[in-house]
Amino acid sequence: MWRRVLFNAQNVQQLKSVNLRQLAAKATAPKLLQLEQVHIDEAVKLEPALAIYTPEIWRRAHETFQNHGLETMSFLRIVTGNPNVLKRTPDRIINTLEIWRACQFGENLLHLLLTKYPELLDVTDAHQLLTLSAYLKSRLSTNKNVWKVLMNSPDLMAQPENLIEEKLTYMFEVMRIEVPEIVKSSALSLSFEELRCRHTFLVRLGLFKPRPLKADPNEPTTNHRLYQITDTSEKTFVTKICHVTLPEYEAFKELLARELERKSRKTQVEEEFSDEEV
Template structure:
């Protein structure tokens, strides 16, 4: 169903049409939403947006009968206090009923939002450069973005611009294609960038094209090191030159494991599986070594502090 039709039906529902022919013909009259005049007032009835969600109102908003039942059940379980205003915001955004239902199924926490809070988050994403089309795609793919505090949403773009030196346009593309990055640990996010920039010799435009931030750091490192140890990837020198032709980053990251093995690594799944285990063991041992070194450094620091304090006391006498 077209966006224009969905919006038209939504506006009709907001102004409280008192008759729902579909519901009446199917015996759903008890579920219909109707505005009733207050008997204590003799003046004309003022129509206001309804604050209740019914099967009839969902049908008027463009949901099919099956979709309306599913939406009504989900809203009822969540006590659906603010659901009408949330649906209004999503419909005005241009999302169709089918997409909205999928969003609610994927992220039921959206039921708990207030319409005003949701609209504030949508407006903030627009200010970040997510225009029509990109914004709808982002919310449909990753509805959890509507639950994140504005402060958290701002932290990741700031890191990408200031620490990783992506352009504003590149940051917008990253958020559109990899919205999960908004929840990633900032230190891990920066380390992933540094690994690809310094270790693999890849620059920002290629990172964006390869959708770098969709892949976990562990998988990124595993695929790269596997190629490196097979002599198929080489870290560029200071001039950006290598003795071999490295595969493009998108061919390493943006493909399935099967395609990666057959077309890039030229290896079997068994070989990669064994290598993955070895990599995990190496990282575990390195973690223990780092922890042991950290403990030793802490002990040395304590000893230095003790000697310093002793000497300081002597000077004070």
């Protein structure tokens, strides 16, 4: 469910961002400090579900977010992206903000994250979030890198740690991609199978060569950047990155699936034979 909600949120936010910029342009000051009825009316046009809330509920929620450092425009983006926020008491909103603060991204970065993905304010399990954050930091080195990867792949919230680990291990050990390149992409939003398939296809076309183990990570490479490989539609990846046709890629996917299935069966048989010998 988290995956569906978060991806839908990205599409909705893209559609609403233009209107919200127009809303901001109507303000006489560079920053909106007060919530006016015109702002509420504009927000309701963008998200009709907001029409049921009284001006007092709007005022209370706005004041709560403002007291915690979020500007009026950020507040408007949040409630148009996640109208249910207005149902919540100030204490509940504050509790969620405190849960996210424990990730130690810093106030400005946290506000950017929650404004871009208002559905993240639905998080209520502090233990789950902090466990994920600690794991990602152990693999990506810094809290800021954790923030960057969530900005690009917010659906990590819905992924089991073992699946994230499988993808990270593949990128580190097989593709030999460095942390800075990983966190600038949405590679972790792909399934492991799709990540492996795209990479393998490039390798077999001769369009991707992993760096030597002791190579300088700053040394230029002819490989496409990770975001070019992963942050594109399948059609764009195939035609613009690989310079082949979709039917060719579809055929490759089928052949690779059969190849991996054969290897899996062979490994299983070898393991069973080894067990019998013991």
